[in-house]
Amino acid sequence: MSARESIMTRLPQVTPPPHTTPVCGQLSSTSLVDAFIERAQAAQTHVERISATNDFSSYVDQLRDGPTELVVAPLGIAEFGCVVLIADETQPTIKALLPDTLIVVVSVDHLVLYLEDAWPLLSQASDARLILGPSRTGDIEQTMELGAHGPKRMIILLME
């Protein structure tokens, strides 16, 4: 018997009845944008509000500190203050992970309240991540140090 069969014979095979898990996002704050900014800042992210543009080079020059990269996030989730990044040819994973300073552009129109609102995007992805602040570790003496393997600084440009 193959390992698969031998494990499967020990597992319940019944087809489940329709299963619903309550949709459980909870947000007390009234403003989507304020909630997003407040939670992002709580995770050591610097948030700047900017006007609509397609040219971010001046921001990159102005914010550059060590190796710096700019990526565009398709969504920001107010519940956590995190951004969603989907890896593709133009924005591979390492682009967001290797620089010292990561600048993430997200449009206010692309802010959503809950993780639930990101399911359509996330469920299609084969290499994606939610990022909440700069990379960090508490592994030495339980004290937080920023810049473990990824960015030491994270800046969100929130575009009107």
Next chain:
Amino acid sequence: MNIESHSFPHRAKAGLNNPTLQAALAVFPDRFQAKRRVSLAALGDADALRDAARDMKDHVLSHLGFYLHQFEGAVERNGGHVHWARDASEAQRIIVDIARERHAQRVTKSKSMASEEIHLNAALEAAGLSVTETDLGEYIIQLRRETPSHIIAPAVHLTRADVATTFTGRHALKREKPLAERSELVAEARTVLREHFLNADVGITGANLMVADTGQIALVTNEGNADLTASVPKTHIVLVGIEKIVPSWADASLQLRLLARSATGQPLSTYTSIYGASPQRDFHVVLLDNGRSTLLGTDKQALLRCIRCGACLNHCPIYLAIGGHAYGATYAGPIGAALSPALDGLRPHRDLPEASTLCGRCEAVCPVRIPLPAILRHWRHQAGAQKLTPWAVRWGLMGWRFINQIPWLYRSALFCARLALRLSGGAFGFPAPPAASFQSQWQRARGSQK
């Protein structure tokens, strides 16, 4: 799982007498406990979410075959591979074979308790592969050839001076001045590990959960090491226990909302990384049974709800006194004491269920409400029934029961004990008893009321 718990008393004593470990454990109440409390309170009705998480996990376990089958289909439809491993050696062989077929030499690994469970690093090294742990804590203990002392904080028993000594001895680097500060240690690990990330042939990660209907896995880190482990090499292997599956993103969201809050008190870990198969990725999932399926349908099935947050360790008075290495098993703390006998048999771990005050804090903080004290009591009962308990304890308990069943014997034993305590004058570290016992005071008070 290493079978070392038979020296539990010895290890517990070593933990109690280790000042570094004691200093580290002393800050747990302020760090983990307080932060968890605040962060869950911010969630609104956290208890309702914990009930929902428990129910969701129970639903999964009752239909485990169905959901694993669904997951397998989804992964394969997208061009990925699912492998099934009955036990540790099968899982080791599958992973070594995948690496060999690709002529891999360098492997990076992101923290995985399942890989600790099957001693994966030793198997990969025996196959001639170089393996690098990339979670900072795991990397440090790998260099020191130690095992993790906490599910989410593996190097919690070390000081920055210990880490500096380890790095200085193991990294061939030119430094301007000796390593001292935490930030310098983190920066050096970042530099050294980056080389490993960028040159790896195969990346091995665990998974915090698998989503059955989409064929994806999610894993959380604060460092970003899982992302670099999984995304940079050509091949990504996920090693995961069969119980870590959830039906859909609705269930994944529920678990993610509770996981980081219960673990570190963060609303969400810094990185929540989602991977699946695609034509561009060489993606393998190794589903590990290793004893898990034997718990299904038993009174210990609830152990399979565990999401490995570590909250039961962080709140356990015994763990906080002796640390993780004392348990001598892959999983420490209350979950380790309850799970290790279930996976490896009770005999090698017979002392672990005793390493509890049964105070119930572990159950009170568990995000999926595992009845840990009840399971620990079950193991104690089993240890007695199988005569695994030392004879002195068994005879002592039988004597205690005998005396307690005969009131006059109980009273005279109590009298003798009080007398002995009084006469010893605190010689054994016990305070002298008050002049009148509780029982005699009670009798007198009742008499005066009448």
